[in-house]
Amino acid sequence: MKKKFMAAALLGTVLVSSALSGCSSSSSSDASDQNTITVWGMGEEAKSLPKIAAQFEKENPKIDVKVQAIPWGTAHDKLLTAVASKSGPDVVQMGTTWMPEFASANALMDLTPYLKKHPELDAANYFDGAIETTKFDEKVVGVPWYIDTRVLFYRKDLLKKVGYDQPPKTWDELYDAAKKLRDRGKGKYGISLDPKEQSLSFMFARQNGSELISDKNKPLFNQKEFVDAVSYLNSFYKDDLAPTDLGMDAVQSFRGDAIVPMFISGPWMIKLINDQAPELKGKWATAVLPAKENNLSVLGGSNLSVFQYTKKKDASLKFIAYMNKPETQLKWKEMTNTLPSTKKAWEDPSLKDDPIYKVIGEQMDAAKPVPVIKQYESIAQAYIKSFEKIYRGQTSVQKEMDSFNKTAEKLLEK
Template sequence: MKRKTMALVLSSLMLVMAALTGCSSSNKDSSESAGGSDKQVTLNVWGMGEEAKSLPKIAEDFEKENPNIKIKVQALPWDTAHDKLLTAVASKQGPDVLQLGTTWVPEFGSAKALMDIAPMLDQYPELKPDNFYPGSINTTKFDGATIGVPWYVDTRVLYYRTDILQSVGYNEAPKTWDELKDAATKLKARGGDKYGISLDTKEQSLAFMFARQNGSKLLDGNKPLFNEAPFVEAVDYLNGFFKEELAPIDLGMDIIPAFRDDAITPMFISGPWMVKIINDQAPELEGKWATAVLPKKENNISALGGSNLTVFQYTKHKDEAMKFLAYMSKPETQLKWMELTNSLPAAKEAWNSDVLKNNKNYKVFGDQMEHSEPMPMIKPYEALSQKFLSTFEQIYRANANVQDEMNKYNKEAEDILNNK
C-alpha cells in the first residue's frame, strides 16, 4: 500500500514538473503540425510604449511567411518596462525577443541577460552590420559581444522657421556655432518677448552632444574629461544663450505654440517625432519651416538614440528569434513600421525609398545619421547625465562659474565611474 501511495506521489510530481517546464520563458508550444514533423513555436515578444501596440500588425505578415511560428506581443509602458525586465533577468524567465532602448544596453548587457548573436549573423544576411549606420551598430555592442540589432533610430537636428530666419538675413539654416549664435542674436533683436532659440535644459544629451562637436571625447576609459577645455567651452557656449537671453529658461508654454505663434522661439533642436507633431498641430506653417543638420564646430556630431531588438539569453527558440530579427530588419518591413509608428528605419537601404528621399525634412535625418553617435555605452551613463543636469542648472540659473562647476562635476563623475 505504501509503495502504491509513493508511486502515485512520484507520478503526481512528474506531472507537476512537466507542467512547470511547459511554462518556460518562451511558453513553448510543442504540438505537432498535421504533417507530424514541424513543431508550432510561440515567440513571446516584448515591445515598449504606445508604438508596440502596432507590432501585431507586423507580426501577422511574419506569421504568413513563417506559418510554424506564432508571435505573441506584450506591449509594456516605458515607465514600468525597466523593472519588469529586471524581474525577468532575475528569474531567467522572460520573453524570447525584446525591444531595448539604446541607453539600456550596457545595464542588461552587463547582467548577461542578452544573447550574443554574432555567431549566427552569417546565417541571416539582413543582420549584417554593413546594412546599418555605424552609430547604430555601436549601440548593439557590449563587452565584445553583439547583443542586438538596430530596429529604429532617432537623432537630433535643427528645426527652424524659414520665413523668420529669412527676415534676419539667413536664407539657409546656420551652419556653424558662430552662425547659430549670430542668428539667435538677430532673432532676439526683433524685440518684445521673442527669443532666438529654445534649448531643452532637461535633455540629457544636449551638452554632451555639443562637447563632442568641440572635440571632447567625454571619457578616456574610466577617466572623465568633463573639466577639460573642450567640454568646458561647450558648456560655456550653451550657457551664453541663457546668459544673453537668447533662449528662455522658463518659457511657460509648449514648443509648438512657441514655434508657431509669433515665432517666439523660431529655432529648436529635437528628434524626428516633431515632424508629424508640427504637421498635425500647426498645419498653417506648411512651407514656413524646415529641418537642417546641426551647425558644426570641429564637427556636427548629433546624439543617436532609438531602440534595438535583442534575444533573451534564456530563450528556448534561438533560431526562430533570429528569424524574427531578420524579418524586422528588412528595409521593406522597416518602412512599413515607419508608416505605422513614424519611427525612422535603422536599415540604410530603407533611406533610398521615395517616401524618405522625397520628404525634405525626413531626408535631413538620414544626412544627420551619417554624423551621429550614441551616448557613452556604459552602465552608469544615466547617473552621469542626471548629475550633469543638476550641475548645469547651477550655471544657467544661479550664474555659477562654469569651470568651478565642471571641476566639481568631474570629481563626482569619477566617484560614479568608480562606484564610490
C-alpha cells in the same frame, strides 16, 4: 532610447491590453507552445507590433508570436525581474542607453555566431552610430530597430527676415541668428535649447572635440573642450536668447510670429508640426546641426535583442531578422512614424525625396550614441543637476565642472 531627447529616448506610455490583436501577457517561461515566441515591445509603437507580427506569421506559419506591450515607465523594473528569475521574453525591445546594463548582466544573447545565417543582421546594413549601441565586450547583443537623431528645426520665413537665407551652419552663425531673432521684440527668443536635456551638452562638447570619457574610463568633463562647450551653451540662456522656464508647448511657440523660431529636436516633431500647425507648411524646414570642429549629433532609438534565457533561439532570430528587412521597416514607419535603422530603407523615395526627412538621413552620417557604458544614466542625471546651477547663475562653469567630474569619477568606479 527615444524620448523627446527631452523625453530622447524616452517614449510614451502604453497600457498592456489583451484587446490588442495577437497580444498576450505570456512570457517565455509560461508559453507551453514550443512554436510560440513572446516579444516585449515598449512604448506607443507597441500597439502596432501585433500587425507586423501577423505578417511575419504568414511567412513563417510554424511560428506564433505573442506581443506584450509594456509602458516605458515600468519596463526597466520588469526587465530586472526577468533577469533575476531567468524567465522573460524571447525577444525584447531595448532602449539604446539600457543596452550596457543588461548586457553586463548577461541577459542578452550574443548574436555573433548567427550573423552569417541571417544577412539582414549584418552590421554593414546600418549606420555606424547605431551599430555602436549593439556592441558590448566584443559581443553583438542586439540589432538596431529604429533610430532617431537631433537636427535643427527652423522657421525659414523668420530667419530670412533677419538676414539668413540659409540655416546657420556654424556655432557663430547659430548664436548670431538667435540674437537677431531675439531682437524682434519683447517676449521673443531666438532658439529653444531644453536645459534639462543632458544630451545637448554632451552633443555640443563632442562638436567641440571632447571625447567625454577617455579610453582609460576617465571622465573629461572638466577639460577645456567640454568646459568651453558648456560655456557656449550657457551663453544662450545668459543672454536671453533661449528660455529656461518658458512652459510652452514646442509647436505652439513655433507658430505665428514664433516666440521660439528655432529648436533642436528629433524626428517625432515632424508629424506634430504637420498635424498641429498645418498653416506653417512651406514656412519651416530642418537642417543638419551647425558645426564647430564637427557637427556630430546624438543618436538614439531602440534595438531588438534575444533574451539570453530563451528556449526558442531559432524562431527569435528569424523574427528580428524579419523586422530588420528594409521593406518591413518601411511598413513599420508608415504604422508608427519611427525611422528605419537600415541604410537601404533610406533609399526609399518617401525618405530620400522628402526634404524634411532627407536632412534626418544626412545627419545620421554624423551621429553617435551617448557613451555605451552601464553608468551612463547615473552620470547623465548628475549632470542635469550640475548644469542647472550654471544656467541659473549660481556658480561658474569651470568650478561646477570640476565638481561634476569628481562625481563622474566615482560613478565610473562602480
